[in-house]
Amino acid sequence: MNWHTQKIQEITQQLKTNPEKGLPENEALSRLKQYGLNQLEQKAGKSLLRMFAEQLNNALIYVLFAAVIVTVMLQEYIDAVIIFVVIAVNAVLGVYQEKKAGKALESLQQLTFPKSTVKRDGKITEIDASELVPGDLVMLQAGQLITADLRLTESKSLQVEESALTGESVPVDKDASEMVNGSEMPIGDRINMAFMNTTVTHGRGEGVVVATGMQTEIGKIANLIGDHLQNKTPLELKMAQLGRLLSWAAGGICVFIILLSLLQGRDLAEMFLTAVSLAVASIPEGLVAIVAVVLSMGVSRMSKNNAIVKKLPAVETLGSVNMICTDKTGTLTQNKMTVTQVVTSEGAVEIIRGQENKAIETVQLLAKGMVLASDATLDGDQSTGDPTEIALLMLADDLMLDRKQLRKEFQRVSELPFDSIRKMMSVLVKNKEQYFVFTKGALGSLLKISTHFLSEEQPVPMTDEHRDFIKSQADGLSDQALRTLALGYKVSNSEIPAEEMEKDLIFIGLTGMLDPPREEARPSIEKARKAGITTIMITGDHKNTAFAIGAELGIASDRKEVLSGTELDKIPEDKWQEILEKYRIFARVSPEHKVKIVNALKKGGNIVSMTGDGVNDAPSLQAADIGIAMGITGTDVAKGAADIILTDDNFSTIVKAVEQGRNIYSNIKKAVIFLLTCNLGEVVAMIGCLLLGWPAPLLATQLLWINLVTDSLPAIALGMDPDDPEVMKEKPRATNEGFFSHGAAGQIISGGLLIGALTGFAYWFGFYEYGFQPWNDEVPETALQNARTLAFMVLICAQLFYSLAVRSQTRSVFQVGLFTNRRLAGAIVLGVLLQIAVIYIPVMREAFRLKIPDGNGWFMIILLGTVPLIASEILKIIKRLRLRNPSWS
Template identity: 60%
Template sequence: MWFTKSIEDTLKALNVNPETGLTSEEAVKRLKQFGPNRLEAKKKKTVLQIFISQLNDWLIYVLFAAVIITFLMGEYVDAAIIVLVILINASIGVYQELKAGKAIEALMELSSPKALVKRDSHTKEIDSSELVPGDIVILEAGRIIPADLRLIETANLQTEESALTGESVPEHKKAEDVYEDPNTPIGDRENQAFMTSVVTYGRGTGVVVETGMKTELGKIAHLIDNEETTKTPLEKRLNDLGKMLGKITVGICVFIFVLSWFQGRDLAEMFLTAVSLAVASIPEGLAAIVAVVLSIGVTSMSKKNAIVRRLPAVETLGSVNVICSDKTGTLTMNKMTVTQLFTSDGLIDLDDDQQEKISNSAKMLAKGMILCSDATLENGDSTGDPTEVALLVLGDTMEIDRKDLSKNTRRINEKAFDSDRKMMSVLVKEEDGDYKVFTKGALGSLKKVCTKIFSDGEMRDISDIDFEQFSNAASKMSDNALRTLALAYKPATKETQPEEMEQDLVLLGLVGMMDPARDEVKPSIALAKNAGIRTVMITGDHKNTAFAIAKDLAIAQNIDQVITGPELDEFSDEDLRRNVDQYLVYARVSPEHKVKIVRAMKANGNIVSMTGDGVNDAPSLNAADIGVAMGITGTDVAKGAADMILTDDNFSTIVKAIEQGRNIYSNIKKSVIFLLTCNLGEVVLMVIALLIGWASPLIATQLLWINLITDSLPAIALGMDNGDPDVMNEKPRNPKENFLSNGAGLQAVLGGLFIGLICFFAFWYGYYEMGYSPSDKNVPEEVVKNARTLAFMVLVFAQLFYSLGLRNMKKSIFEVGLFSNKYLIGAIVLGILLQVLVLFVPILRDAFKLHMLDQKGWIMAAVLGLLPLAAHEFYKVLFIRKK
């Protein structure tokens, strides 16, 4: 029971020095001993279980009934073919499910949380799975606690433990507490922090005491059964479409069977034909195909620095018309550099190498900034806020020995930063034993609590002229797109409490720092604008600073397009909704403002993407249609709330993700339209022939074979099509649009009718070339076989070739590139080879009841098979000309 042990006993039991942490060698040994720090994954389905689940469908049950009937009738070959088709279809389904599962697992690995630990006397960030008992973990606001810890140091630390306790109110933590009662509830253990809890305030240090399944969360995981995987809205929509089409098709098949009964046909044969038509016509593999396309798409996106955490986000990406972006790190390089200092002694421009002008005030300013920083910087590797890292670099620039400063000063207490005060304070004990409070924050906030100023090496009362000089200096820095940060201090005692720290302070100085815009951002903003996407910058910077960056990036043209948080507060919700679309830059905003901005934009019908990195950004990330977290600077809370994570914190990656999201949706739509068109063609062929009293154009085994060849590989290959380079010239997709919108449904109907009619003509021609009519009585069996063979070949050729035309709804196949989708070409070639194989191998030809075509038959099959593609291409040419 670690919570019953003192800090000293805990560290002794784990054999670790909190100042140095574990050595790398010891960490490796313990990792082998205790295993990775991760919860055991849910028990996966075996391949056999997945295979059996593919057979768990009422249509498959009907097919099995058909197998039994055909076997009892002595039609052993037909029974064998039906069983073979069922098994092959199930095998393809297994492959698709395994493929999708592996892709999602890869994404989960990419988005695993990080932990800040001390090893080999250095602070470093590692994957949380590498943590071992004895590791010293550093906690700060926004971090998800990566393992169960015994706290050894706390400074106003609060954690939210609702995942374990159900209480959403943050718990205060005290490292020095020890509990004698071994039954102390989790919620009362104030000296511990638990895996997946969130640091909401303050900071602390803890030693890892339990990892993986031995944590409190791991104990709960032992009790959890495998959960059913929920379907995405996209999959539900596809399932609903499939059910609707299924009902229509089954109705048609019942009608065919009843009609055949009245027409006096062979009922056993027509039963098999009707069932096979139902199976062939219903796109039962549509949801699986879409899952594969989505998983392949998001895996590809992850390689381009965009990790999609929730698959429905891919669908939403295509509809985004507003990108609300942070400035720092997303639009800019996230490498802050202090370029100017201002004290009562005047302005120092570090870019101009004015080292000789650095006064004692400036050195004291730099020293205070370092002591107020929670960042680390060692050998070029840094952790923490870029602003705070820049302050450490400032110390190095001014030749301050940070290691010596850290060794000779100790932080006693602190008052953490929050967005309301816009300040943070620390109480430190210096080398000479004196205590001082250092407070850094916005100049406007510090002005309210400063009563003195450090000037000419001593403190004196601050005057209005001093305030005016500092305000003018800050304003000039902001006009030059510099971020300003002020520092104050005061003598203190060991007993100074956090609530006393920010009173009667001495103003020391002001620093101005620059975070230059990324080179690739400006072209990306222009690309987004061309695609009908408005870029809005939301930042905590001053109005002038924000506008300077926004103007440089061509986000805003004039200052009237900029509004500040305090100005927003004067708007009612209705006023904000009416005016929100006219502003392109929001400056000096709080996290609460971000939520209001997003809600107002959405109320106007916009589909909004919002970026964020902090704990307080989680509400706005949740409120947005697409929440985008920063992978490098983002806190674990922000990543957990986001739909997408940028591993490079780059705005241009958002635009690329939107482009790829549009292409993924377009590819899914191609697959849907292809399947609907092909299946409709089969229904049209069968219904017309049977209605006018002709023999069935296709028998059961032929229908199932067509379904096998055309409904799997070509549909998947269309879903893996290359992206359309012109997709960003189109406006965002209406989120209410479905797969059949914008004429796609009509195109599927017309395509299906045309294919059906072409095959109907081929069936008639099969009789005609042998001197018969389908209406004749006592037609020789070989003539019927010839007609069916021709219809069979034309239907397969027509569907395979037609897939080429669906690669782009506007461009011709030559503009797109006839051979640019190698997967589709491969699927078509394979389909044709299998079809020809069935006809040329005698045993297969007899099994499928086919007749070898003559030269005219082959020419007719090729020509008629190409006609639907040619007609579709002709339609596109007319459509393009009309546009």
């Protein structure tokens, strides 16, 4: 359909929509059933069969299948069945983990779906963009993501960035009144249209929805839309690299055992199976899957705590953040703006919220101008728009002004939208035969273009005394932590051109708005400080206002820690790096300043997170190591540039996200340490005994069983360990820090050697108990079975119990809590029960060639199985003593 060639009236008639009131709600619901949700079709996910096949697509699995064939040829049918079952169970667990991670990521994608502001039944409301239908009347403003194809019905300085569709990054000027001829006109030239997945960069407008979902232009080329959430994170890639390294090591072990068997004259068929099984057991093949599950489940948990992670690598970076650059309004404060004072030539007038405030004509004129220069709506408890503008509408209500009547009397003719450079917005309205310009914005900007001052309801030339009076009043408001907003106007009997609107204004006065600090902000800032994280406030507010809030929250204690944008410009940029870290508050800064501040802090070796909500915040969000957008007040542009979105716009949520990010990384590290320690223990036990010339302490089927029991549920349970309250007492993690830092490598090696040695000792004791030694030439089968049973049980018990020790580097299992991780407790109990079942169920005992231990045997199993845990507890006691008494080190 060539919507761009048709007139607005033709389109509204065709779509049966009212251009003033929009669609009726019941008609919108009917059309939603007819057209379906406004969503692009998702790429079909992998089938269960394909996922299962991918789990089997592994060189070592192929070798295991070959082992099945060999055992069948040797008529070892039970061994063949066991190996095949282990392969199948491992594949099923892998599919389950992949499916679980995929579902978690899908839920995250749904959380980041945008909203749209529409007019239905004559009321402006916000709905999920997925509920848009053809015929809906959509309101557009700077920063919004356009969520359907629109034929524009109104445009005011409207510019749209259409690179997602056309590849052209320069914003396009849009004109709703322009008629575009030619059905084959390129999309980029259809200036009376706005398209799905493009962004409003300037101005405002309205449009009627002409296409949704796959019928949109972007829907027609939906294959261009990527899914970044399916990409591997650096952490997952690092784990995959580690897995490949271990695979080579396992291959080397396999070759070594076979060569050793040849030299020692062992049964090659049996040792081939053993070597392959050990190679499989020594590789934590579930490592990457566990990392994916822990990451995805972790970020799902973060989303429930109001932090939506859009880009998974942010979780890894969170643990390294040592500077949080945050906005003030709505993040550190409640974003419940209330006008408490109005200043005009007559001085300050107190406004009491919720009461009828009688005011002089000048104050009423200021309130009227603020209403007319606003795009916000307020109807009872329902509101749309910026909280500052909503507060100004409340001011008009408090002054008993009829806002609806006011808008009828003064019809908007044109406007100059707000931008961060001018720090103002202006409207031209008409009342009967007169034209009025109302300009609201930052005090400094208004004073520059005001030539007159409204004194006792009469304009008089602006003098230095007037300017000093206004500035002193503004300073007084700022000292009370009130945010100021000024208003000027002018009148003409003829229409005023856009280029003349913001010239020669009459200054009316300014408002002082209170936005109280969030109660939870101060303790969160203190918590961040103890965690080695510095909080920096970056705001557009006046220095006095910023310092008043910053001092109350504990960000700064001295005015010397506050720097304004003007003062910043006087510092040479090559000096920023060494100077900026001394300041805690940056006031009256522009978006360009924010980018430069972030870059300077990063050059100083800091890992910086940055919050933002506006269109112009996108560059600083992208420049930061972690960009954090506001979910409530944030524009779609800011959300698109960010790594994390706060659904409650709350600073404390940032600190919680850092804490959760640290815990997620810590849990992954626990799982890695546990898996590598256990696998090293198996390798040490096997190779140690073989080098001594002893029979293999474990058979192929036993090794595969151990791998199945310890490499799955306990490792996943460690990855889901409850949050550690001590994690925020640690300093931020260095970005180049690996999994084997801070003694982790020593822990893996010492733990693996100990578990391997204990397994070897248990194996020796099994022979000794029957009066034999492992190196004897003729050992009865019962003695060999007894020895292998003890080695089998000690190895798996030592690994299961050792998982408790991995939960903390310094705190004992009793301090952490034996049952605080119920998943892990369940995995240990299940593992032990499975071991008992293997021994006491005759069929399984015979299949695994085991023997029921006697009393001495059970004593050794319990004693040796708990030694790694006990040894770890002793080391932790020593660590805690050293921490309390550094001189002991």
